[in-house]
Amino acid sequence: MTPEINGNVEGSFQLIGGNFTNAGEASTQLKMKLFEFGVDDAIIRRAAIATFEAEMNVIIYAAAGQLHYYITPENIKIRVEDMGPGIEDIEQAMQEGYSTAPEWVREMGWGAGMGLPNMKRNSDEFMIESVVGEGTTVHMTINLNE
Ligand SMILES: Nc1ncnc2c1ncn2[C@@H]1O[C@H](COP(=O)(O)OP(=O)(O)OP(=O)(O)O)[C@@H](O)[C@H]1O
Numbered sequence: 001m002t003p004e005i006n007g008n009v010e011g012s013f014q015l016i017g018g019n020f021t022n023a024g025e026a027s028t029q030l031k032m033k034l035f036e037f038g039v040d041d042a043i044i045r046r047a048a049i050a051t052f053e054a055e056m057n058v059i060i061y062a063a064a065g066q067l068h069y070y071i072t073p074e075n076i077k078i079r080v081e082d083m084g085p086g087i088e089d090i091e092q093a094m095q096e097g098y099s100t101a102p103e104w105v106r107e108m109g110w111g112a113g114m115g116l117p118n119m120k121r122n123s124d125e126f127m128i129e130s131v132v133g134e135g136t137t138v139h140m141t142i143n144l145n146e
């Protein structure tokens with residue numbers, strides 16, 4: 001139990017494809033919120049990594065999207081949905097090292113193919129759904145208690 005959280009807290013951020021200038025803004029805001037609530041450092045770090053990777057994927061691959069978070073005394077639920085090309089083969093996309101990032105994205109240091117595996121690793125529950133030509137939604141839950 002994290003006593004500082006009285007009741008449930010939720011919010012959302014809009015994400016715009018190609019907007020590298022504000023990249024990381026949503027995950028930074030969520031991180032600050034969790035810090036204010038006195039959430040354990042290690043849990044904040046996991047939430048920050050998972051949301052940052054999800055946010056970056058929207059910025060890199062999609063036209064637009066939204067990051068929504070819902071914090072309760074038990075857990076943090078994060079949903080990142082986008083309007084974008086979707087993912088044809090999710091199993092392949094989940095593999096470490098698999099990336100379709102174009103050269104200009106790789107030049108910025110992205111495209112190691114580690115984003116989705118890192119989201120899964122840092123979440124207690126991870127689910128991804130995608131419709132080709134429509135978009136992708138990632139659902140992540142991070143528990144606040146042991
Ligand atoms: N939101 C998305 N929309 C469309 N395709 C996506 C999306 N997220 C991931 N993908 C596809 O899945 C692949 C793997 O994603 P992942 O985040 O694991 O690696 P990456 O973004 O290529 O590299 P890294 O995250 O390490 O910078 C991407 O290269 C892309 O083809």
Ligand SMILES: [Mg+2]
Nearest residue numbers: 056057115116
């Ligand atoms: Mg990625």
